[in-house]
Amino acid sequence: MKKALIIGGGAAGCSAAHQLALQGGWDVTLVERSPILGAGLRTNWFGGHPYTFGPRHFLTQNRAVYDYMNGICPLRSCADHQFITYVERDNAFYNYPIHEDDIAAMPDRDKINQERKMAVGAAEAKNLEDYWINSVGRTLYEKFIDQYNKKMWLVDDNKKIDTFNWSPKGVNIKSGPRAAWDTAYSAYPYAPDGYNHFFDFTVAGTKVLLSTAIEKFDLEGSAVWIKGEKHSYDILINTVSPDLLFGQCYGELRFIGRDFHKIVFPTEHVFPEHVYFLYYANDESFTRLVEYKKMTHHKSPTTLVGMEIPSLNGRHYPLPFQKDIKLADKYFADMPGNVYSTGRAGSYRYGLDFDDCIEQAMIMAHQIKEGGRDHPVPMEIWRK
Ligand SMILES: Cc1cc2nc3c(=O)[nH]c(=O)nc-3n(C[C@H](O)[C@H](O)[C@H](O)COP(=O)(O)OP(=O)(O)OC[C@H]3O[C@@H](n4cnc5c(N)ncnc54)[C@H](O)[C@@H]3O)c2cc1C
CATH class of the missing domain: 3.40.50.720 (NAD(P)-binding Rossmann-like Domain)
Incomplete structure (x- = not known):
């Protein structure tokens, strides 16, 4: 052998x-x-709740990969999942990826639409900032991308981020119901221990x-x-x-790590129905919250939320x-x-x-x- x-x-x-x-x-x-x-x-346990380090939602476009995982850990569909972003300057939660319906409801929609018309496209972009501004205009970039990525990558300027092929998800602004444009299988194991x-x-x-x-x-x-x-x-x-x-x-080789906090809330649910993750695109230190019950369907009068804070602890993100x-x-x-x-x-x-x-x-x-x-x-x- x-x-x-x-x-x-x-x-x-x-x-x-x-x-x-x-x-x-x-x-x-x-x-x-x-x-x-x-x-x-x-999966570990805290306050009686199952949790992983961050969300670890199973999302794939590859049927063979989905079937493979489903054969080992039977998967529950999470096709209803929504991710939303808190934008402090509008004091509003918006869908992520960015959605036309949200833009239509933004106080500065006229300016945004003007910028979108003028946007030259991402083909010549040299860095993450160019990539987004050239695709969706400065105002949407500032609302959703600017602070979030500075936090995420511990940089003071997104021009320093000179690759961006990992960030196409939101460039195409979505419209219509999720089922029409999201082609991924979205799932999580049924088993309590994930x-x-x-x-x-x-x-x-x-x-x-x-x-x-x-x-x-x-x-x-x-x-x-x-x-x-x-x-x-x-x-x-x-x-x-x-x-x-x-x-x-x-x-x-350098990596960004994560500080991770677990918070139990004294209510059965805290996030709106269907919302699995909340992103925070402002100057708060954390990037993302996850309410585990959305994926695990764990039954409890309390709920567990995980909070991620980018740091140099761990080698998580190349x-x-x-x-x-x-x-x-x-x-x-x-x-x-x-x-x-x-x-x-x-x-x-x-x-x-x-x-x-x-x-x-x-x-x-x-x-x-x-x-x-x-x-x-x-x-x-x-x-x-
Ligand atoms: C906070 C967070 C949230 C995430 N959420 C999702 C999600 O929702 N959905 C999703 O699909 N993916 C998610 N991911 C990404 C996904 O979890 C990773 O892609 C996957 O876990 C990577 O697996 P890996 O085996 O490459 O690395 P790791 O999981 O890091 O495993 C590497 C292993 O190597 C061990 N090791 C390290 N150094 C040595 C050494 N010198 N000798 C021996 N062993 C060593 C480590 O202890 C570890 O067990 C998330 C990642 C993070 C950090």
């Missing part, structure tokens, strides 16, 4: 372990630094080493050292920040700055052909969600089977 070593036991690592098990012929070891699998996707079963099920048959660190990498020699012992592998699947494999020889992406690319370029790097940190790609980790694992398994990282993957595998 050939040996596969997986680093990291989050969505990407566990999905990879399962794809190799389905393929067969692999002796798989997964090394996880913490005492648990699943990282922030794991995705926890996924993290047990996917690693059945894998040797899992929890609370374990890799002391040394020898990528050219296809070996690592754990507790002083050498472990050889045929393929290495990395799901953690790629700089760690190289002793950060070109410099440390930076959308060219400089940082180029640095990550230097590490990717140095990876030998038997090293695969996937997942959010492993790809160093913001906007890569749970469903994407599964999709990447499916693609990777196909490439491994067909003979290598650059092997093309037929469309039907990744977009059904």
